[in-house]
Each structure stands twice: as C-alpha cells, then as structure tokens.
Amino acid sequence: xxxxxxxxxxxxxxxxxxxxxxxxxxxxxxxxxxxxxxxxxxxxxxxxxxxxxxxxxxxxxxxxxxxxxxxxxxxxxxxxxxxxxxxxxxxxxxxxxxxxxxxxxxxxxxxxxxxxxxxxxxxxxxxxxxxxxxxxxxxxxxxxxxxxxxxxxxxxxxxxxxxxxxxxxxxxxxxxxxxxxxxxxxxxxxxxxxxxxxxxxxxxxxxxxxxxxxxxxxxxxxxxxxxxxxxxxxxxx
Amino acid sequence: xxxxxxxxxxxxxxxxxxxxxxxxxxxxxxxxxxxxxxxxxxxxxxxxxxxxxxxxxxxxxxxxxxxxxxxxxxxxxxxxxxxxxxxxxxxxxxxxxxxxxxxxxxxxxxxxxxxxxxxxxxxxxxxxxxxxxxxxxxxxxxxxxxxxxxxxxxxxxxxxxxxxxxxxxxxxxxxxxxxxxxxxxxxxxxxxxxxxxxxxxxxxxxxxxxxxxxxxxxxxxxxxxxxxxxxxxxxxx
DNA sequence: GCGTGTAGTTGAACGTGTTCAAATTCAGCT
DNA sequence: AGCTGAATTTGAACACGTTCAACTACACGC
Numbered sequence: 001x002x003x004x005x006x007x008x009x010x011x012x013x014x015x016x017x018x019x020x021x022x023x024x025x026x027x028x029x030x031x032x033x034x035x036x037x038x039x040x041x042x043x044x045x046x047x048x049x050x051x052x053x054x055x056x057x058x059x060x061x062x063x064x065x066x067x068x069x070x071x072x073x074x075x076x077x078x079x080x081x082x083x084x085x086x087x088x089x090x091x092x093x094x095x096x097x098x099x100x101x102x103x104x105x106x107x108x109x110x111x112x113x114x115x116x117x118x119x120x121x122x123x124x125x126x127x128x129x130x131x132x133x134x135x136x137x138x139x140x141x142x143x144x145x146x147x148x149x150x151x152x153x154x155x156x157x158x159x160x161x162x163x164x165x166x167x168x169x170x171x172x173x174x175x176x177x178x179x180x181x182x183x184x185x186x187x188x189x190x191x192x193x194x195x196x197x198x199x200x201x202x203x204x205x206x207x208x209x210x211x212x213x214x215x216x217x218x219x220x221x222x223x224x225x226x227x228x229x230x231x232x233x234x235x236x237x
Numbered sequence: 238x239x240x241x242x243x244x245x246x247x248x249x250x251x252x253x254x255x256x257x258x259x260x261x262x263x264x265x266x267x268x269x270x271x272x273x274x275x276x277x278x279x280x281x282x283x284x285x286x287x288x289x290x291x292x293x294x295x296x297x298x299x300x301x302x303x304x305x306x307x308x309x310x311x312x313x314x315x316x317x318x319x320x321x322x323x324x325x326x327x328x329x330x331x332x333x334x335x336x337x338x339x340x341x342x343x344x345x346x347x348x349x350x351x352x353x354x355x356x357x358x359x360x361x362x363x364x365x366x367x368x369x370x371x372x373x374x375x376x377x378x379x380x381x382x383x384x385x386x387x388x389x390x391x392x393x394x395x396x397x398x399x400x401x402x403x404x405x406x407x408x409x410x411x412x413x414x415x416x417x418x419x420x421x422x423x424x425x426x427x428x429x430x431x432x433x434x435x436x437x438x439x440x441x442x443x444x445x446x447x448x449x450x451x452x453x454x455x456x457x458x459x460x461x462x463x464x465x466x467x468x469x470x471x472x473x474x
Numbered sequence: 475g476c477g478t479g480t481a482g483t484t485g486a487a488c489g490t491g492t493t494c495a496a497a498t499t500c501a502g503c504t
Numbered sequence: 505a506g507c508t509g510a511a512t513t514t515g516a517a518c519a520c521g522t523t524c525a526a527c528t529a530c531a532c533g534c
Contacts, residue, residue: 014500015512040491050514052494061491181466188466195459202452215439222432229418229425251530252482276520287484289524294482298521 019057022047026064027071035065035111066136068108073136075104077143090151091201097147098171098193102178102186109186112179141168155208159216162223163204170200256294259284263301264308272302272348303373305345310373312341314380327388328438334384335408335430339415339423346423349416378405392445396453399460400441407437 025047029038040061044051058064079100087093105112145164148155155163174196178189207216262284266275277298281288295301316337324330342349382401385392392400411433415426444453 018512039489041489051492052515053513055492056512059492177463177466183466188462192459192462192466195455195462199452199455199459202455206452215436215443218432218436218439222429222436225425225429225432226414229414229420229429255482277522278520288522289485290483292522296522 015057018049018053022049022054022057023064023067026058027068030064030068030111031107069136072104072108073140073143076101077139079104080143081146084146088150088152090148090153090155090204091197093147093151094167094200095193095197097143098174098197099190101171101175102189102193105175105178106186109178112175137168140171141165144168144171153204153208155204156213156216158220159204159207162220165227166223167200170196252294255286255290259286259291259294260301260304263295264305267301267305267348268344306373309341309345310377310380313338314376316341317380318383321383325387325389327385327390327392327441328434330384330388331404331437332430332434334380335411335434336427338408338412339426339430342412342415343423346415349412374405377408378402381405381408390441390445392441393450393453395457396441396444399457402464403460404437407433 022043026038026043029043029046040054041051044054047054058067076097080097083096083100084093087096141164144167147167148160148163174189174193177192178186181189183189206212207219259280263275263280266280266283277291278288281291284291295304313334317334320333320337321330324333378401381404384404385397385400411426411430414429415423418426420426443449444456
C-alpha cells in the first residue's frame with residue numbers, strides 16, 4: 001500500500017484550490033451572463049486553467065450547478081439559523097425562512113432557471129427529488145425540521161413528522177414560481193409567500209383538529225406513498 | 238401533368254408530408270433509444286432528408302417535443318371523450334381521465350423525462366406553464382373542464398370555476414411522478430392516482446361545505462394570484 | 475415555352491460540451 | 505540526486521445541435 005502520511009495535505013490542497021477557483025469563476029460568469037451563454041472554455045480561460053482541467057474537477061457543466069446548489073443552501077442556512085432564534089411561532093418562523101431564501105437566491109435569478117430544467121430530469125445527476133448524490137436535499141429538509149421544532153403550537157405527531165418534508169416541497173414550489181417571476185424585485189413571489197404562509201398556517205391548524213383525523217391520516221398515508229416511491233432518501237444520518 | 242386543379246394544395250401537401258415524415262421518424266427513434274441518444278442526423282438520415290431540411294420544419298430538437306406533446310394530448314382526448322360519456326360522478330370521471338393519460342403515455346416513458354426537463358425551464362419555448370406558443374395547455378385544461386361539467390355534485394361556483402385548472406395542475410404532478418416511477422407497469426403511479434383521486438374527491442366535498450367558505454375563498458384567491466402571475470393564458474378562442 | 479417568385483432542400487461550417495491519451499508536477503523513497 | 509507512481513494539467517479531437525448561403529423544384533402569369 002502507498003505511504004499514508006500527513007504530507008498529503010499539500011497535494012490535496014492544491015487540487016482543492018484549483019477546484020474552488022474554477023467554481024468561483026464559473027459562478028461569477030453565470031451571474032453575469034447566465035448559464036447557457038457561459039461556455040466551459042470561457043470559464044477555463046478566465047480561471048487560467050485548461051479546458052480539460054475544468055472537466056477534471058467537474059464532470060460536466062451541470063455538475064457546476066450541483067456545487068451552486070450546495071453553496072446556495074449554505075448561505076441560506078447561515079442566514080436562517082440566527083434569525084430563527086428570534087421567533088417562536090410556526091408561522092413567523094416559516095415566513096422568515098422563506099423570505100431569506102428569496103434574498104439569498106436573488107443574485108442568481110437569471111440563471112436559476114436551468115436549475116429546475118436539469119433538476120426535473122429523472123436521469124440527471126442533479127434531480128433534487130430522488131438522486132442519491134444529493135445531500136443538499138437532506139440538509140434542506142433538516143432546516144425545515146428546525147422551523148417546525150420548538151414550536152408551541154399543538155400539532156399532532158403524525159403531521160409534525162411529515163411537516164418538514166411537506167414544507168420543503170412547498171418551498172420547492174415557491175422556488176419554481178420565483179424562477180418564472182419577472183416582476184421587479186420579485187414582489188409577486190414575496191406576496192405569494194406572504195399569502196401561502198398564512199394559508200398553510202391555517203391549514204395546519206385545521207388539520208390538527210380532532211375532527212379532521214381520518215382525512216389527515218389518509219393524506220399523510222399518501223405522502224408516505226410518494227416518499228417511498230422515490231429512491232432511498234433515509235440512509236445514514 | 239403535374240398540374241393540379243388546386244394550385245397551392247399540391248405544394249403545401251408536399252411540405253406537410255415531409256414534416257409528418259420527419260416527426261414520425263423522430264418519435265420512432267425517440268421511443269427506441271430515448272431523447273438524448275437520438276441525434277438530429279440520425280433522424281434526418283432515417284427519414285431520408287438532409288439535416289438542414291429537418292431544421293426547416295422543426296426549429297430545434299426541442300420543438301419535436303412540442304409536436305409530441307400535441308400528439309399525446311390528441312390521443313388522450315380521443316380516448317377520454319367516449320369514456321366520459323359512460324360515467325357521471327366527478328370521482329369516476331377524473332379517475333377515468335387520469336388512467337387513460339397513463340395508458341396513452343406508456344410507450345414514451347423512457348424519453349418523457351426530457352419533457353419536464355425542458356418544460357420547467359422558463360425560457361424554453363416548451364414551458365407548459367406560461368408560454369404563449371403552447372395551445373396544448375389550453376386544450377388540456379378544457380378536457381378537465383369536461384370532467385367537471387355535467388356533474389351532479391353540488392360544488393360552489395367559485396370552486397367549480399377554478400377546478401379545471403387545479404385538476405390540470407394535479408395531473409401535471411402525476412405526470413411528474415410517473416416520469417420518475419420505475420416500478421413495473423407503473424403500478425405505483427396507478428396506485429397513487431387511485432388514492433389521490435379519492436382524496437381529491439373528499440377534499441372537494443369538504444371545501445364545498447359552507448363552513449369552509451372563508452378558507453376556500455382565501456385559497457382560491459391564491460390560485461388566482463398564481464395564475465395571473467403567469468403570462469397571458471386567456472386570449473382569443 | 476419562359477421568366478419569376480416561393481416553397482422546399484442541401485451540405486458545409488461553426489460553436490459547444492465532452493473525452494482522452496499524453497505530458498507535467500510533485501511528494502516520498504532509496 | 506535520481507526514481508516512482510499518483511495527482512494534476514494539457515490541448516487536440518470528436519460528436520452533436522444549429523445556422524446559413526446557395527441550390528432545386530415547381531406552379532403561375534405571360
């Protein structure tokens with residue numbers, strides 16, 4: 001076996017640096033010119049590496065989006081966690097998280113479309129619904145778990161367990177709307193978030209009513225059915 | 238000898254023939270090898286036309302999907318209309334239409350993924366949510382209007398008016414699930430349709446309850462908000 | 475017949491994403 | 505220092521979607 005010493009660090013660091021450089025360059029040009037108009041050659045040239053080298057670190061142009069996705073979530077998380085500590089009602093917490101999401105995404109509006117374009121493709125390595133290579137989804141759902149937990153509202157256990165996933169799905173819907181939203185400052189998306197959060201809050205309370213138990217159970221069984229149909233999502237932690 | 242009594246007819250007919258030939262050939266190869274693996278050169282070659290000629294009739298490879306979309310809807314409509322005459326409850330009618338949709342799509346499962354891939358892209362000419370060049374969406378919503386009308390159930394007017402659109406959205410969701418469904422015979426999608434139709438039926442009755450009026454109004458206002466944010470969809474016709 | 479304009483058709487050429495065999499760098503070893 | 509093998513880097517080559525200027529076919533008016 002090969003010698004395993006700590007001196008590897010220098011080597012990997014070099015690689016990591018190059019990889020980071022390429023990613024930064026790519027995201028910059030994406031912001032400036034959009035995804036389609038950005039060529040791999042342009043990225044390589046601006047990053048001062050060869051074309052092949054870019055492909056050494058990112059198997060394809062789409063894989064750069066994967067990295068972007070992760071970056072987006074990291075920023076969202078960093079903004080949301082502190083903000084969540086200041087609110088306690090479910091409604092306010094959800095509203096906070098959704099508003100921050102839009103803020104974080106703002107600089108990328110013009111090229112974000114391609115995200116969904118590839119994301120919705122079942123065979124794409126970026127499919128956020130089902131693909132094994134996507135830890136971002138897990139992390140994103142965990143954020144919504146944080147939104148739900150520590151809430152004083154009395155929500156039935158069965159619903160509370162599915163809520164993070166349901167809210168994540170809702171959040172994906174809002175992102176889809178945002179992508180298509182041409183209004184200045186994305187005010188339509190903001191308005192939609194305000195109204196949907198209000199409605200969702202009401203629906204949760206309605207669904208929590210004992211009177212609604214049978215219907216709620218049926219709906220939740222459905223959600224389970226959908227989740228289990230999608231490839232393995234709960235593996236290790 | 239070539240001269241016909243109908244002057245223009247011969248000309249346009251020639252073009253239509255070529256166009257149809259290219260489309261048939263394309264769909265055939267799509268079925269056999271999937272979308273990505275089918276090259277425009279292969280289509281042109283098999284159809285015995287030049288590459289440029291294929292582009293004369295279809296501006297891009299994606300535009301072939303547009304044609305496929307139309308074809309799919311035509312088949313669905315042809316299958317659904319007679320079947321609808323035999324049922325009268327909303328639940329049964331919706332179930333019929335959804336089942337037939339899956340049947341009609343079946344031969345195209347492996348390449349249908351690309352449909353959503355391009356469809357979800359806001360700048361794509363195929364975007365089914367918002368694009369001006371897509372009459373298929375209108376026709377598809379009309380089919381769901383037929384599902385709703387002539388139903389004996391007592392549904393509030395406001396809900397009944399939005400129901401076709403809502404059911405179309407639901408149907409898009411099922412299609413999305415179907416695309417990702419790898420189970421044999423798409424049994425999971427069928428099961429999902431059975432359960433969701435049941436649930437939807439119950440929800441409609443629930444929402445029709447006078448007690449639910451305020452919440453229903455709020456939800457419908459939301460739907461309107463979403464619809465009007467999407468580019469003009471109701472024009473002439 | 476003959477010219478003319480429009481519909482239809484051609485294939486070469488371009489730009490782009492992607493691949494790959496070869497070249498280069500570099501850390502550890504003798 | 506010199507060697508070795510892995511990590512990194514290179515640029516040429518390939519396949520594909522797309523464009524375009526030129527060409528052909530043909531119906532019509534004269």
